[in-house]
Amino acid sequence: MEYLDFEMPIKELQDQLEKCQIIGEESDVDVTATCKKIEKKLATAKKDIYKNLTPWQRVQLSRHPNRPYTLDYINAICGDTFMELHGDRSVKDDKAMIGGLGKIGDQSFMFIGQQKGYNTKTRQYRNFGMANPEGYRKALRLMKMAEKFGIPVVTLLDTPGAYPGLEAEERGQGEAIARNILEMTRLKTPIITIVIGEGASGGALGIGVGDRVYMMENTWYTVISPESCSSILWRSWEFKEQAAEALKLTGTDMKKLKLIDGIIKEPVGGAHSDRAGAFKAVQEQIIAAFNELKDLSNPDLVMKRMDKYADMGVYKE
Secondary structure, eight states: OOOOOGGGGHHHHHHHHHHHHHHHHHOOOOOHHHOOOOOOHHHHHHHHHHHTTTTTHHHHHOOOSSOOOHHHHHHHHHHHHEEEOOSSSSSSSOTTTEEEEEEEEEEEEEEEEEEEOSSSSHHHHHGGOOOHHHHHHHHHHHHHHHHHHHHEEEEEEEEEEEEHHHHHHHHHHHHHHHHHHHHHTTTTSSSEEEEEEEEHHHHHHHHHHSSEEETTTTTTTESSHHHHHHHHHSGGGGGGGHHHHTOOOOOHHHTTTSSEEEEEOOOOOOOOGGGGHHHHHHHHHHHHHHHHHHHHHHHHHHHHHHHHTTTTTTTOO
């Protein structure tokens, strides 16, 4: 287990507990009472730390190297029913954007999401979860296929942003994202969107227009990363914590601003600390959202979705 800087008190208590248990196993000394005291302290420390996380600490948790990624969720939720589909029928298959058909129970869904890597080799293979234009065009192709066959769409957002390279711009990165946003607003099938990690800029929004939009508890969703915001405003990354606070990027902030529909609670310690619990919470939210949307007619579905986004940012003095 890897620990973040603010989790070091938990690591110290965890190490103490492990040493105490080893002493008990290797000697005749009864350490039961001591272990129970440490366990109690550990539970209290976890509760205190994770109850009062700052926006920057939530950003750190969203990037935790052990945090589950899109394919982890899909494989856990769909099992062996998931069939990945490839290519945009124009340029190539973007490995940073994955999609395909899968089932939850008897209901089919089209799953689409950004995929990051676990080590240096797979991070390069997945381009660090930063999709090229062909990735967004592949996503749109799959959404159109889902619409044709009346299959609901589930999008899982986890990207530091769309790939900003010259070749991506040459192939129409901005147009591809804008086209997706346009087409998703009028797609005649339910769209359920969940931010499972980083939700940065147009890279996330390119597959983020949904009838129901949810954020996991330790994720963020905003126009720019705290580091980039800090470098623009203060010409330094040192003010990233202040930037994270000012950007109002957490689920609580987004819910208060009526930009998302709900927050999916994570296990104590984050999704990586109890993967099975995180997978179950996401699956239950997908089913609940689908049950709310499945009986709407296509015209009502599209009208409600358009109204939802048209109302964002409206205020009265």
